[in-house]
Amino acid sequence: MAGELNGRAGACDGLTIGQAASLSGVSVRTLHHWDAIGLVRPGERTPSGYRLYSSVDIARIHRVLIYRELGLPLAHISGLLDAAVLDATTSLREQRAQLLERIERLQGMVDAVDRMVEATTRGILLSAEEQAAIFGGTWDPSWAAGARERWGHTPQWTQYAEHAAARSAEDWQHIAHAVSVLHEDLAAAKRAGVGPGSEEANALAERHRASIAAYFHCTHAMHVCLGRTYVDDPGFTAYYDTMEPGLARWLSEIIDANARSHGVDPLTASWT
The missing domain is CATH 1.10.1660.10 (Multidrug-efflux Transporter Regulator; Chain: A; Domain 2)
Structure with a gap:
């Protein structure tokens, strides 16, 4: 034109x-x-x-x-x-500098969107080698793909992808360390005979729920639903029971008891 x-x-x-x-x-x-x-x-x-x-x-x-x-x-x-030619030229140069800054900001936004798209597809934006180094030898990188297949249509997966897109390998290392410490404490409590519904067990259940919140918002009802999968899904059961025999069921039981203490009936708890 x-x-x-x-x-x-x-x-x-x-x-x-x-x-x-x-x-x-x-x-x-x-x-x-x-x-x-x-x-x-x-x-x-x-x-x-x-x-x-x-x-x-x-x-x-x-x-x-x-x-x-x-x-x-x-x-x-x-x-x-x-304006005089000189004044106009100066103003245009200033405007050019502002445009370059805007381009840089927009490129940053494009990069963030690209990471979000990739995280929505892959889950964790780390190579298989990086995942093994951070999460340990028992970690299976295919779990992320399985989770996307199972929950990719949910708002929780979108939240998970948003978190994953913003995280570096160092961020994941901190999360993995916190989860490792939690698992050690859960296994130790199970061995010590800590009973579901006790103050110590409820505190551990809350720590476990907080660890889920690193990925998506987890209500007590949703926590109960996750606890069920630890018992019903052989993969989850094996994951926890390798840390301590019977840990998966015990974890599900302390999650249920903690949910009751917060007014949630595990028998009727649902994901939504």
Whole structure:
């Protein structure tokens, strides 16, 4: 549009406001506004007193459109149009610097979106080697794919992906360490005969629920549902029972007892 406008301006002296609007690609209302604020005022008139846009006026509209594409406010554009060449150049250089900063911010946003897309697909943005180094030899990288297959349609998976997209290998290392310590404490409590519903067991259940919150918001009812999978899913059962025989069932029991203490009936607890 800009090239067409520039090329035809010299041949279009004496344009009505409708013709000028059609040529420039802006509305008549816009040209009326620019006239009212002194940004572009048609410099010619018909014998009847109607204003006409000369080739100089059309060229000024062309410059306004360019500056507007740069994101400049109309008040700033007016100053540029009427400024000395040196002042206008300085202002444009400042605007260029601001545009580069904006590009950098937008690129950062694009990168964040890319990580979010990848995290939604992969879960953990670490290589299989990095995952093994952080989570230990018993960790299976395919678990993330299995989790996505099972829960990828849920809001919790979206929350998980949002967290994963923002985490570095160091962040995951801190999380893995905290979980490892929790598992040791759970196994030790099970061996010591800590009973479900006791103060110590409830505290451990809350710590376990908090560890889930590192991935997504976990209510007490949702925690109960997770506890069921530790008993019903052979993979989960084996994962916990390798730490301490019977740990999966005991963990499910202390989760249920803790939920009761918070007013949730494990028998009717649901994910939603």
